[in-house]
Amino acid sequence: MRYSRQMIMPNVRVNGQIFFKQSKVIIIGAGGLGCPAALYLVCAGIGEITIVDYDKVELSNLHRQILHSEEDLNQAKVDSAYNKLKSINSDVKIIPIHLHANSITIQQLITQNKYDVVVDGSDNVATRYLLNDVCVMNNIPLVSGSALQMEGQLTVYHYKGGPCYRCVFPDPPPPQAVTNCGDGGVLGPVCGTIGTLQALETIKIISGSAGVLSGQLLLFDGSSTTFRNVKLRGRNPKCAICGENPTVTKLIDYEQFCQSSAHDKVINIDILEADEQVEAKEFSKIVSNALVLDVRPEVEYQMCSIPGTINFPYSDIEKGHRMEKLNDLLNDKLTEVEYNVYVLCRRGNDSQRAVSCLKNRFSHIPVKFYNIKGGLHAYSRLVDPQFPVY
Numbered sequence: 439m440r441y442s443r444q445m446i447m448p449n450v451r452v453n454g455q456i457f458f459k460q461s462k463v464i465i466i467g468a469g470g471l472g473c474p475a476a477l478y479l480v481c482a483g484i485g486e487i488t489i490v491d492y493d494k495v496e497l498s499n500l501h502r503q504i505l506h507s508e509e510d511l512n513q514a515k516v517d518s519a520y521n522k523l524k525s526i527n528s529d530v531k532i533i534p535i536h537l538h539a540n541s542i543t544i545q546q547l548i549t550q551n552k553y554d555v556v557v558d559g560s561d562n563v564a565t566r567y568l569l570n571d572v573c574v575m576n577n578i579p580l581v582s583g584s585a586l587q588m589e590g591q592l593t594v595y596h597y598k599g600g601p602c603y604r605c606v607f608p609d610p611p612p613p614q615a616v617t618n619c620g621d622g623g624v625l626g627p628v629c630g631t632i633g634t635l636q637a638l639e640t641i642k643i644i645s646g647s648a649g650v651l652s653g654q655l656l657l658f659d660g661s662s663t664t665f666r667n668v669k670l671r672g673r674n675p676k677c678a679i680c681g682e683n684p685t686v687t688k689l690i691d692y693e694q695f696c697q698s699s700a701h702d703k704v705i706n707i708d709i710l711e712a713d714e715q716v717e718a719k720e721f722s723k724i725v726s727n728a729l730v731l732d733v734r735p736e737v738e739y740q741m742c743s744i745p746g747t748i749n750f751p752y753s754d755i756e757k758g759h760r761m762e763k764l765n766d767l768l769n770d771k772l773t774e775v776e777y778n779v780y781v782l783c784r785r786g787n788d789s790q791r792a793v794s795c796l797k798n799r800f801s802h803i804p805v806k807f808y809n810i811k812g813g814l815h816a817y818s819r820l821v822d823p824q825f826p827v828y
């Protein structure tokens with residue numbers, strides 16, 4: 439009864455459904471892509487689904503990570519996903535694993551279990567290379583997806599002689615060229631579209647259907663609702679992992695290889711002297727009378743800001759744009775004695791960079807720039823819990 443509407447299809451039939459039940463799929467990431475992918479695979483009656491994620495549910499996840507709800511905040515994503523999925527289909531064996539997939543942990547998982555498909559629902563380049571390499575080494579197809587802002591991409595790597603991720607992208611992109619959802623934003627239905635299509639490709643692979651998206655890249659543009667398929671280069675005989683003479687013969691340190699971390703958490707920088715920094719608590723005592731530059735992008739300033747602060751985005755400061763305006767602003771406020779300017783951002787990284795730029799640029803006037811340590815996140819944590827963080 440449960441599967442009747444898909445079983446009567448010529449693409450599935452009774453045999454196909456039995457294949458589903460006998461299959462094992464592993465999904466890395468229970469986020470924007472992993473949630474819809476897992477949901478449809480569980481509904482379809484895949485026998486065993488392992489979900490791996492190291493993170494906890496945050497409020498800023500809920501607009502797109504559709505397995506998690508308000509009551510799951512701060513819970514491990516895999517536990518939240520498990521509970522929802524189990525309530526939808528208790529016949530599927532769902533294995534939640536609260537773990538960061540790295541060269542050691544993924545190798546153990548993959549060698550101990552015979553997965554038919556790996557679904558990449560992660561959000562960072564290091565994990566993409568890791569999953570690619572482990573899939574090639576263990577001969578498992580990799581269903582790969584990504585989504586950012588209004589756009590998404592989808593393809594299947596290492597499937598029936600098709601190219602792997604390294605065939606197409608032999609070298610990782612420069613770390614500064616990669617934008618994550620936390621900085622670039624993403625629309626929920628765009629993730630939903632790609633995650634759902636990842637489930638579809640997985641089902642097609644398992645049922646042995648023709649038309650698996652191998653050797654092609656699907657480009658989805660949500661702003662015009664258009665899909666485009668581009669042909670990818672075929673398998674590269676010189677590929678470092680799936681080529682004729684592979685140079686990568688065991689899993690490596692992918693964070694080092696990509697020069698970026700295998701998660702999208704922001705790493706705090708520390709580039710200023712101690713006397714150029716002000717703690718959030720101290721700042722709260724002077725904020726009402728101080729000149730405060732909030733260097734976040736305009737849209738973020740519009741979402742929430744401390745009254746009386748002035749928005750002057752770091753992107754302008756970095757490029758030296760609108761400096762006359764800043765000069766006027768500083769001159770207006772300047773008195774005979776040295777004047778203090780407090781620089782604020784979301785987490786305290788861009789504000790440090792801004793202080794660094796500004797003190798060089800305005801070294802000719804009696805002004806001293808201070809960084810607010812930990813930015814608005816620290817302000818919300820230590821001073822005003824009502825101040826929204828995102």
Ligand SMILES: Nc1ncnc2c1ncn2[C@@H]1O[C@H](COP(=O)(O)OP(=O)(O)OP(=O)(O)O)[C@@H](O)[C@H]1O
Binds near residue numbers: 491499559701702
């Ligand atoms: N190596 C990894 N091992 C396990 N889980 C991973 C790994 N890399 C990424 N993930 C998980 O993949 C998911 C990706 O989800 P998504 O792209 O929606 O972003 P997010 O990290 O939840 O949110 P945001 O970017 O808004 O902070 C996250 O839940 C993340 O924890």
Ligand SMILES: [Zn+2]
Binds near residue numbers: 601602673
């Ligand atoms: Zn390859």
